[in-house]
Amino acid sequence: MKKISVFMDDYRSPPDGYVFVETIDECMDLLRNHPxxxxxxxxxxxxxxxxxxxxxxxxxxxxLFANRITIHSANSVGxxxxxxxxxxxxxxLIMPHTIIVSLRPLPLKYFPPRVLQHYSDIK
Incomplete structure (x- = not known):
């Protein structure tokens, strides 16, 4: 089964090539059923x-984890x-150390091209 990339947000649009979800239930469904x-x-x-x-x-x-996880929230505390x-x-040791976890806040309105490079490199 082909691996997918998922973008969960209720305000921002996803980068090209990403499956877009707005709720944690939609996201959990994908985690349970897709690599x-x-x-x-x-x-x-x-x-x-x-x-x-x-x-x-x-x-x-x-x-349930992805190979890479990015937290893109503009809410610094959350x-x-x-x-x-x-x-x-x-x-x-609950989550493998091979999983890359990144904290990369995204602006709410405009994504500068170099910010989106992180997403292009991962797809």
Whole structure:
């Protein structure tokens, strides 16, 4: 089965070639049913209680990961919490150390070309 790349956000549009999801339920469905090369996650979603941190905790509990995970949230506190939770899962040997975890906040409106290079290099 071909690996896909997934972009979860409720505001920004995905880079070319990415499967777009707006909710953690859609994202978990893809994690359960498809091999994922790159997963790019936002913290703040339409639901205040079902956010990116909740998704990360679900991923860790079910041991469902992508080869690369980027936290692109502009919410500095929420994004850092997601990143730290994933890094702790690596330290606790729940998530493999081979998975690359990046914290790369994206602006809400305009993506400068060099910012999108991170996504082009991963696809």
């Amino acid at each position: 994922i090369e790159h997963l790019s996650l936002d913290h703040d979603l339409l639901s205040r209680t079902r956010n990116g941190l909740m998704l990360v905790k679900m991923m860790i509990n079910e041991k 994004g850092k919490n997601m990143y730290n939770c994933l890094k702790q899962a690596q330290k606790d």
